[in-house]
Amino acid sequence: MTRLLFAFLLAAAAARAAEPAVFTLKTMTAQMKYDTAELLAQPGQAVKITFENGDDLPHNLVFCQPGTDTAAMAMKQMEKPEEALKRNWLPDDPRVWVHSKMLNPHEKEVLSFSAPEKAGSYPYVCTFPGHALTMRGVLKVAPVGDILHDLKFALYLGSWKQLPDFSKLKPHREGKIEDNLIQVKLDDYKNEFGVVFTGTLIAPKKGSYRFFLSSDDGSRILIDGKEILAYDGIHPSGDIKEQGLMLEQGEHEFRLEYFQGGGEIELYVAWKGADTQITPLSKWLHPQWQGGTKKQKEFDPIPLAVTEEAVVYRNFIQGAGNRGIGVGYPGGVNIAWSAESMNLALIWRGAFMDAAKHWNSRGGGHEKPLGYDVLQPTGEVTPAFFVSDKPEAEWPKWDKTKRYEGFHWLGYSLDAKRSPTFRYTWQGAEVEESFAVEGDGNKPDGKAKLIRTVKVTGKLPDNAWYRIGSGLFESKDGSFLGKGPLPYRIIAEGAQFAGRNLVIPAKAGKMTITYQWAQ
């Protein structure tokens, strides 16, 4: 993380005379990330940012007012994609106060502006469709420089009901905290440990300061060796304790003691000067803390990059049930296949998946697709094949406690480009499904298509149907236009309406279905 350390200033007035804050901010290749997640500047300070796009996709850099939900703002453009495209994907939103143009791959632009006069956390984001979830950061405008310096930790192991006298204990492990933020996920211990943080606190001027503390379990803050605030014992981090203190200008010895018995592990520390906002000194933010931006995502994103070959990701994917198989294809089109319903569950374009939720901590939960324009042509975890003498009938719905009868999952094979062909049996017949991508899903005007090929070998029951879409469709120019909030086209020989179902009579042989976003 690039952090600019600036000279210490005695008065706010002098800040205006400060050297400009100069940054280089780059995009990371195929990761949907900036290389810098945090920039620091003082109120009114001149800022110069060299924005370099080293990625193979277009990206911009858009600064917004504090509190802006940047992902929602960027996503909103997809409601009127034609208009957004004319603006080159820059949101028409009053909360945007400075921005770059949309840089093509390997372009750069220098942005020069004055930091806002008002202290706060100003989010920045790439507003190209699908990028905002991971491609973002915060410009922190604060009238002081770094607050904690040379932060170190010492980890102790032991079972306590109250803070022990750490000076009599031998640390299990010691180390430096590079980002100078109080954090207790140092060692991933779950129970029965303690941490002592030590560092230097710099008061920018003589005056009254307020400290804030909350923790689960006990903690206390010592300034210059004197305890100023304690929240000892075993408890959840219910309240935020606070305490005022007069400090001389300059360096002060900072010490924070914390221990964990069992259960949640949380520690929140913040401070505030007479004329500054509450500034957290800890990574974790208490739900009731006053100030700052919206809480950051719990983990740094781990976007799975798709380059020359298809990428398979089997895990819990939101909208694809519990036996989801994600496939990111070269060309910026992605699917999730369900080995529960033996059907295509989701199609989306842009970035593939963020593995951070599953590859951090215990890995629980369903992760949604990382890209944009997510289509769910036939609903969640419902099979394509169904026998009915009325094709307008309601298709089977997912019962989470049961498996679909008549289906048997066989697995998949990968071709030379690592694209899978899924195999299963239904009512004794063998079915193979494979997918190909045309166009470029990373560009909204890239005419991206997903072509699905289904091969059925063996005899199917009478009145067997293969459903390729559900909802309202309009037949237009040889294709079926889905009328949902996100319009898309389905092209398939033999497809017909049946109530809210778009179906093909299912027979042995080959079916080809094309899905295309209708922009």
Added chain:
Amino acid sequence: MKRILFLSLLCSPLLAADPVEADFYKITTFATPKETAMEVGSIDLMPDGKLALGTRRGEIWIVSGAGSNDAASVSYKLFASGLHEVLGIAYNPKDKNLYATTRYEITRLKDTDNDGRADVFENVNDSWGVSGDYHEYAIGSRFDKAGDLWVTLCLTGSFSSAVPFRGWALRIKPDGTMVPTCSGIRSPGGIGFDADGAAYYSDNQGPWHGACTLQHLVPGSFQGHPGGNMWYDLAPNMGPRPIDPVPEAFQGDQGRKDKREGGDPDRMVTERERIKQLLPPAVYLVHGKIGNSASAIICDLSAGKFGPFSKQLFVADQSHSNLSRVYLETVNGIKQGVVIPFRSGFASGIIGGRMDEEGRVFVGGSDRGWGARGGKPFCFEKCEWTGKTPFEVHEMHAKPDGFEVTFTQPVDAASASDLKSYSMREFTYAYREQYGGEEIAEVLPKITAATVAADGKSVRLTISPITKGHIHELHLDGVRSAEKLPLLHKVGYYTLNEMPVK
């Protein structure tokens, strides 16, 4: 690719004092490919000295050269990726394919074009449920002697089973059919086989488990946690559903603060009399002392190449980043035995482990989500015998009136026959639904005799009283070897499920 190997620093004490673990067993930490987090979840042996590593991130890596003394010759090749957590990996010598146990499926991986990367992923069996809960891990074995794979399925959370067979051990036959095999599983951490091929799994402290345990997977048995027992309806081969154990073992204060004279009327011993399918843990891996998070089970089949503990079991712990040693015996048809600390100091939380024929123990793991003493987020390591024999308790056998303790080296008769060299404490854990539990119903027996055998390799202890169902914690602080050295590990915890007749 070539990787540098880091030898762990073997700290010798400054003064030539008591021996330390590293004198006898050295740990080698391998560098792993930078492009991944090698969160090893499972390890199996492949031909030509290669290893297969399955990871929590769903990758399978083929490792070459890990057995070599020239550690720099270790290299890695990514065989498969994108699987849903590989907590079981098994090489099948018959069809020469790898089989991966993942969250909801056992997958056979084939490399049909021989380019070193799997290109066919076949579902061998996926007949158990998955609800989306993070806790529903599936821990798979390597192939047993019959060619079966075993899989132990974690409950949905700690208490219940949302979908079929969560909380069960299943066997997958070579033709892919599934046989429900044991009920009563809570949160498995590892599965392995003893020298006779019997299957064991490790379970973790929680409801119905006062501590982590090593449990014998006898087909048809109920392993103690009733949360998944509704699936007896789907397992006619298992016979009738066991009656439920009494959830609250104590009838006093649920906060467990008050002492209950006379012990706990509903602990494992008495429940075993009521519930005929209930099998007690073979060994309690005493909480906080042996470990907090039991995982891999490794049997020493190296015929001496790993030192003097041939055919014994080694149980890893994720939280304590260690290996403990288990000697088991069969008393009245039930497995029981002693657990003794063995080797600590692994770099991360150990999850997967496997010994090769040359007596090299390969282990690996990660600290993700539960933390580990090792301090590193993940690791792949090797533990080898240095050739020096430690002075250790070798085996511990239950007797009607005490224990027979054997040693790896002859003892000094004076210290070993001195009653003051020993102390013993007996305790148990309440068998109850509440999470975890204290060591309870403590008994401090008298050691009445310590008789050293003529060859100096064993000591016969008589104690009074000896308590069925209790863990007998034996300290041997004063025992010295013939060379006047103390024991490397001075404590053993014997779980006395059954009283021997002789």
